Amino acid sequence: MTQIHSQVLKTRPDVSVCRLSMMGSQDASGSEDCPFCQIANNQTDTEILLSDEELVCFRDVKPGATHHYLVVPIRHIDNCKTLQGGSIPLVERMEKMGRSILEKNKVSNLDDVRMGFHLPPFSSVPHLHLHALAPASKMNLKSQLHYGPQSHWFITVDKVLSQLRTRGKVK
Template structure:
């Protein structure tokens, strides 16, 4: 087995304390010499468990090809826990890891959520398949087997039935469509950061704004037009107090191009301004995207 990476801060790592029986408040559901399993303190589904190795590994990006069997054993333990809890439909579960900077604790932990079809709406964004935030156990194992660089442990959602925005575009979800045409559709953001917060997405799968080229300028302009249309349709009073733009990877929650339209921009919280502010490293305004496409033929 590959050498596991240790960390000098293990004495203060909460998962290390739990794994070694030093946290009396956490109930360990299953344990062996290598792993422990316990409930997530902020469950996102009726059954939400974490499996962690007793030896400290910072995150899934610390793993190497020699850790393949460790990941397999983590998955085996959590499936055994589900069986013990009476969960029999193994097709309706979600297994995966958060990738930095989206990890809540810097100690490798496998999430299992069941039933996946009942993940709480307010928490869905944290466990979206094909996102930069969350990597499935199967995808991680594939990258480890291929000896892919850790930072490449993201899924390619292109033309995938599992892309949530492709599912919405194909009418496979109950999402309310506010506007649509043959090329685009618009719906509400499930985690609104303003009184009015809408997403405009192309029906054709494009990963993100970095994939755009000069030929895509008309597409972006039509996305902006639909953004303005939905703001007018929903009776936004001050159309001078609007922000439109894109998140820059790896900060896009879903790797399917989507334009954010937010209003009133001046009333967004401080946290929302960090995520959608014109000076944010995460966010690029649509005006800047169009300018770069016209000048450079790509988004820098």
């Protein structure tokens, strides 16, 4: 959080961290209605499993696998298509937190995971969120359609990083 954000919070405690982050941010168009902003700002009873100054991790309410977690930035970012080359460290930290929650929950085979993002307009919540699912080999047909390798609306974290490194944008 910047010094300006800290100042605003002292004088305006009603302003959420997410709204503060949106001030002056071109890639953020979130609102107080965004459910992931509400979770990130502790305005719900959702259990936060891991967090740091930039990210929060919690269980998906409609799990597509035995282990299905979401990693979201506290700062509102609409979706993976709004990411640019400078977002690479953020995506890498999101992936690291996704792997950490899987390890913490004793997922033994980290090669049998699916980690990625839904492409708009197929995002259920318009706030960037990484899905971390395991074991991928045991996902049912419906989950395979939503998160599997043949899904046209799910892009893996590796592909997002590759596109950011080569094009500077996710296509």
